[in-house]
Amino acid sequence: xxxxxxxxxxxxxxxxxxxxxxxxxxxxxxxxxxxxxxxxxxxxxxxxxxxxxxxxxxxxxxxxxxxxxxxxxxxxxxxxxxxxxxxxxxxxxxxxxxxxxxxxxxxxxxxxxxxxxxxxxxxxxxxxxxxxxxxxxxxxxxxxxxxxxxxxxxxxxxxxxxxxxxxxxxxxxxxxxxxxxxxxxxxxxxxxxxxxxxxxxxxxxxxxxxxxxxxxxxxxxxxxxxx
Numbered sequence: 597x598x599x600x601x602x603x604x605x606x607x608x609x610x611x612x613x614x615x616x617x618x619x620x621x622x623x624x625x626x627x628x629x630x631x632x633x634x635x636x637x638x639x640x641x642x643x644x645x646x647x648x649x650x651x652x653x654x655x656x657x658x659x660x661x662x663x664x665x666x667x668x669x670x671x672x673x674x675x676x677x678x679x680x681x682x683x684x685x686x687x688x689x690x691x692x693x694x695x696x697x698x699x700x701x702x703x704x705x706x707x708x709x710x711x712x713x714x715x716x717x718x719x720x721x722x723x724x725x726x727x728x729x730x731x732x733x734x735x736x737x738x739x740x741x742x743x744x745x746x747x748x749x750x751x752x753x754x755x756x757x758x759x760x761x762x763x764x765x766x767x768x769x770x771x772x773x774x775x776x777x778x779x780x781x782x783x784x785x786x787x788x789x790x791x792x793x794x795x796x797x798x799x800x801x802x803x804x805x806x807x808x809x810x811x812x813x814x815x816x817x818x819x820x821x822x823x
Contacts, residue, residue: 600693600782603678621646645748647702652752654700655717656737656810657725658790659761665790665818666761667811669802670724670770671696672783694784697804699724700752710736717755725785726771729757737813743805754810756817761787790815 615622623644629637657668677692701720703712714731721729737754770783788796794815797808 598782600673602693603673603675619647643747645744645750647750649702649704650749650751651740652700652702652750653713653716653720654698654752654754654806654810655721655734656698656754656756656814657721657727657729657759658756658814659759659787661761661787661789663789665814666787667790667793667814668699668725668727668759669696669786669788669793669807670699670783671767671786672770673779673781675779694782695804696786696802697807698810700806702750713753713755717757721757723775724770724783727759729759733757737810737817741809752806754806754813756810756814790818 615624623646625642625644626639627642628639631637659666659668671694674692674695677695680689681691699720701716701723703716707713707716711731713736714734717734718729718731721727734755734757737756740751740753742748742751764785764787767784767786770780770785790811793802794808794811796802797811802808
């Protein structure tokens with residue numbers, strides 16, 4: 597499949613679309629704080645961003661490499677990061693065409709609890725990497741967390757699964773079909789040593805928060821127990 601070189605805007609519907617259209621919905625409220633003494637604050641607006649599902653799962657895929665644990669990351673199109681180039685960020689930054697992160701996806705109706713996370717994780721791994729992972733082999737990496745609790749209701753749950761490293765060297769193409777969306781085009785997969793991946797987060801080379809949290813939680817799990 598040809599590489600993607602840019603994301604081209606066909607139409608900007610910022611001023612004409614409604615907040616209940618599209619993949620993301622914005623719920624707009626007016627609220628006030630009720631205090632313990634019975635008084636109330638002044639009214640204020642609240643905007644809450646919602647996706648079709650309240651919960652998502654992110655998968656730390658890892659293998660035992662010759663230099664220690666390695667992790668499999670995916671580089672894919674992320675328009676929200678890409679179109680920062682048209683704004684005025686606080687610091688100079690690259691154009692984010694392919695953005696590197698963990699395999700992840702939103703839970704679907706009927707997927708609940710750990711079993712739901714395991715099923716969704718296995719499905720996303722197959723879809724985004726072509727690897728087969730048994731749901732029962734997917735383990736939790738602790739409690740879920742919010743990414744933007746001031747504006748987004750989504751909670752992310754981290755899981756891990758050990759896979760075979762294979763002999764892949766350097767980035768290679770992710771499965772072409774993905775979920776059928778153009779956003780799946782041109783994606784790459786890459787192995788990184790776990791310690792090097794965490795260091796890349798600190799250097800600002802990997803800039804996805806869920807990925808850094810997942811890598812650090814896996815490193816903590818794999819660390820030798822203290823005597």
